[in-house]
Amino acid sequence: MPIPDLPTLDHHDEDSMLSRKFGREVANYLSGSPLNRLSFLRTEHDFLQSAFSHPSAAFLLMNNLGPLTKDDPTHLAFATNADVVPLTGATPFAKTEADLINDYDSRETHPVILFLGLDDKHRLPSHDAAPAAPAGTEPFAYRTYKGVPYFAVDVTARGENAEAANAVIAAMKAKGFTFQDSSPRHMALHAGQAAMYGQARALLDWNARNPFCAQCGQPTLSVHAGTKRVCPPTDKASGTPQPRAPCATRGTVSNLSFPRTDPTVIMAVVSADGTRILLGRQKRWPKDWYSTLAGFQEPGESIEEAVRREVWEESGVTVGRVVLHSSQPWPFPASLMIGAVAQALPGDGETIFLGNDAELESAKWFPLAEVEEALVKGVSNLGEKAPEGHVEGNLRLPPQTAIANRLITAVVEGWGAAPKI
The missing domain is CATH 3.90.79.10 (Nucleoside Triphosphate Pyrophosphohydrolase)
Structure with missing residues (x-):
């Protein structure tokens, strides 16, 4: 297996008081993401939807937590918006978080879509970056934030989405791409991409492991661009919103709804x-x-x-x-x-x-x-x-x-x- 490179930091050559005393900072494998996560924008559905729909947006597909890669295991392969829409729909972030919760229907199965961040400083080299946007495409921009949006999508075949997920998987394989094993023993990704994969794997795994509320045992809903799960107060499974059983997580801040580390x-x-x-x-x-x-x-x-x-x-x-x-x-x-x-x-x-x-x-x-x-x-x-x-x-x-x-x-x-x- 190829020996992966290790991440470097922008400030490695900086002469600072701390560096002179303690030496250079060490960046280990699976750290050093090239993306700006912009975590404070995960609640803004307008931002998420515009980033998702932009022609430059890149999508890391994950099947059973294994990442899509190119013809060798050292480079991730990224899908386009057109590749994922058959599974995700064209407007997965059209609703606010409040509307998603109010419209909750436990009969529906939605693939988890993570917003990973923006490559706003062009840290990813061309051979590792997203597919090129069509000629003449304006760069993605939202307020003062500019860059290439990166998402991760869980394409594991589950429930009513199984057929669409399998179609996406087949389409990617037809392009010559491969879904790698998710075991750490098979990790050969370049440093920056390994960090992106690590972020996606941790969050998709957490979402998959927490389909039910730890407080009341009822099904939960993934929101906040895949980084939060809520226990909705109502359910439209019967056609009209019906109250669900009480839950201690509603109306209070509860870390049980957020990913664990x-x-x-x-x-x-x-x-x-x-x-x-x-x-x-x-x-x-x-x-x-x-x-x-x-x-x-x-x-x-x-x-x-x-x-x-x-x-x-x-x-x-x-x-x-x-x-x-x-x-x-x-x-x-x-x-x-x-x-x-x-x-x-x-x-x-x-x-x-x-x-x-x-x-x-x-x-x-x-x-x-x-x-x-x-x-x-x-x-x-x-x-x-x-x-x-x-x-x-x-x-x-x-x-x-x-x-x-x-x-x-x-x-x-x-x-x-x-x-x-």
């Missing part, structure tokens, strides 16, 4: 003398394949506390100082990986004990030199063979698209010592 700590643990890294492995992983430790952050717990707790529970090692390094959105389905570098306390603090939690099959302290060699000769995805040059029995590590790799690399390169600009 699960904070997850992931940490490279360094020995007290800074010469070794603690790595662990699960039984299901390939032979000799190790990674950093990780776990979900719990309610009422700081990031630093979560790092210390997870390291101790999984490995028995006691951590002192914790420093945040970088983060990575991980839409499989809804995690935010919060990367840290932590240092074990000397003496008994470095003792490994796996009896607290049965998650790990093994945990070991690896010398930095051994880890450095593995970064050169032992990096691969979980489902891939060891790379050329790897010697059986030597350490294997996650790929550079995983924040675990970036944390390990940072330690090996001396992150935390003198800042590098």
Whole structure:
């Protein structure tokens, strides 16, 4: 599988107080979207409809959360408005959010349409960008906002829309495009497009997992350009609006109606003398394949506390100082990986004990030199063979698209010592 590139940031070369003290900011794979999300415009149906209908609008199609790609898995393929209208209709954003709620009919099935954002600074190179609009087309503009609108559409065949969805899928395949597997093991997209896919995958998956209200159990409706679900007070399923059962979400602000993000700590643990890294492995992983430790952050717990707790529970090692390094959105389905570098306390603090939690099959302290060699000769995805040059029995590590790799690399390169600009 091709090795994906990693995102870069506009301000990487900026000379600032923080950069001089802490070094350059790290942008991990699945971050660094080239789009301006314009989240404050998701409630403005005029904006959404005009963007949806514009000839330059580009549509990322997703089938069972797998993205449409070109003839290789490194480039997304984008559909046009004409391609999706048979499924979505020509005016999916014609109504206000209030009207959508008032006209709710539980018999109807509508494909989820996400507004991803505008490419307002032309960050996407031509080979990755949307199909060219017809000659003479005026660029999309709404108030002071200008750029190419990008949407994502769920074309998974469901309910009454199954026939139309299958027709769209067939039309895309007839053009030579392919729907990729949605597993992270098969991710090869270029950096900016990977971030766009990650945004779409997380939101479409959330919509699919939450068809019913968590408060009252009644069906919900996707609004706010796919980033909010509401529990309507009435239903037209009988022909005229009929009151639905009461629900605590109506009339109050409830975060249960918004997408969830699960904070997850992931940490490279360094020995007290800074010469070794603690790595662990699960039984299901390939032979000799190790990674950093990780776990979900719990309610009422700081990031630093979560790092210390997870390291101790999984490995028995006691951590002192914790420093945040970088983060990575991980839409499989809804995690935010919060990367840290932590240092074990000397003496008994470095003792490994796996009896607290049965998650790990093994945990070991690896010398930095051994880890450095593995970064050169032992990096691969979980489902891939060891790379050329790897010697059986030597350490294997996650790929550079995983924040675990970036944390390990940072330690090996001396992150935390003198800042590098």
